[in-house]
Amino acid sequence: MTQNQAKKISKSDRTRAHILEAARLLFAERGYDGASIRDVAAHASIDPAMVIRYFRSKDELFARAAIVDLHLPELRMIDRAAIGETLIRRFLEIWEGPASGPGMTILLRSAMSNDYAAEKLREVFASQVRPVVAAVGDPADAGRRAGLVSSQLLGLAMCRYLLRLPPVVALSHDEIIRNVGPALQRYVTEEDLS
Amino acid sequence: MTQNQAKKISKSDRTRAHILEAARLLFAERGYDGASIRDVAAHASIDPAMVIRYFRSKDELFARAAIVDLHLPELRMIDRAAIGETLIRRFLEIWEGPASGPGMTILLRSAMSNDYAAEKLREVFASQVRPVVAAVGDPADAGRRAGLVSSQLLGLAMCRYLLRLPPVVALSHDEIIRNVGPALQRYVTEEDLS
DNA sequence: GTCTATAATTCGATAGAC
DNA sequence: GTCTATCGAATTATAGAC
Structure with missing residues (x-):
């Protein structure tokens, strides 16, 4: 693990976060089937191929977008x-x-x-x-x-x-x-x- | 309206009912997006083109399949x-x-x-x-x-x-x-x- | 009435140039 | 790191032979 990966917030990280944010918005509005990778890319103002490059597949993108922590009280x-x-x-x-x-x-x-x-x-x-x-x-x-x-x-x-x-x-x-x-x-x- | 349409249960009617039954089963199991016309046709042992012929479109087929009467008591x-x-x-x-x-x-x-x-x-x-x-x-x-x-x-x-x-x-x-x-x-x- | 063939889209995913 | 171009598959729907 290089120092870059460990310490700096690279442009990659920002792009990745940007894609994930767009994906969460669209998956929430339209569901898994209704939100295409092309839609997510358009919302993130990026090429569809980049979405796949960063998340490998639509399934993995959804898995990242669907993480929930309810923070229920004791x-x-x-x-x-x-x-x-x-x-x-x-x-x-x-x-x-x-x-x-x-x-x-x-x-x-x-x-x-x-x-x-x-x-x-x-x-x-x-x-x-x-x-x-x-x-x-x-x-x-x-x-x-x-x-x-x-x-x-x-x-x-x-x-x-x-x-x-x-x-x-x-x-x-x-x-x-x-x-x-x-x-x-x-x-x-x-x-x-x- | 001919006598055939008014009185007899034609083969058309039976085919139509058969398609609708298959559609209701698949729409219930997989939802609108998940159930394709091809799936419905396969379940009804018929050609996909026949599904369109009888119901004009997937939307109309779904509309027919999604009719509900709860029969709630007074x-x-x-x-x-x-x-x-x-x-x-x-x-x-x-x-x-x-x-x-x-x-x-x-x-x-x-x-x-x-x-x-x-x-x-x-x-x-x-x-x-x-x-x-x-x-x-x-x-x-x-x-x-x-x-x-x-x-x-x-x-x-x-x-x-x-x-x-x-x-x-x-x-x-x-x-x-x-x-x-x-x-x-x-x-x-x-x-x-x- | 039934089927074959196919048109016209849209999709996820890949290859490769720059 | 980003994009162009495209593949292969799946979809709804149509046209037309028989």
């Missing part, structure tokens, strides 16, 4: 009665907050018709969602509870951000918190539902 | 406290019952990356889901309540039938009814959530 540290509200507030930050990226949009839009995206989304569930829920209850129940939470939150994301169902788009943040928060609270903490 | 006729359970039971019939078709799978799988499918799904919501909810409460709230119900049910369908999230797939019908039913009940009948 639920053990908060009041047990506030878990539902905590989760739905974090949901709104992930999808609409100032630091929100297109990661989940990319995964969710493509997961319905692309096996790799579906597998990546299942991995996000298994490695990031389920453990957080498992930490605040019987681990034997964690999968079911985390699955129910995910069904509600992925459904809300789908209806509000992808399908754009008018009444769901119209919901204010406060309405979402007051309506969906208690449903999540119940899925995570209710005792007699197994 | 909620006014049942006990108000049983609305949530009634809805989730109907949900399971639509997706897994003996008379269930691939209609909703076709729409849901393609709606994330196909504008026509998304619009059709919004139409199903506006014409079939929202009116049913509006009949059992303040019509001014109907959109929001129906939207919340749809976010939960479409999310559950997505996780269980398309994404196949293992813990959600593993849920028994009874578990789904006991877990999700009350959440729907609350979305439809709770008073102070506007």
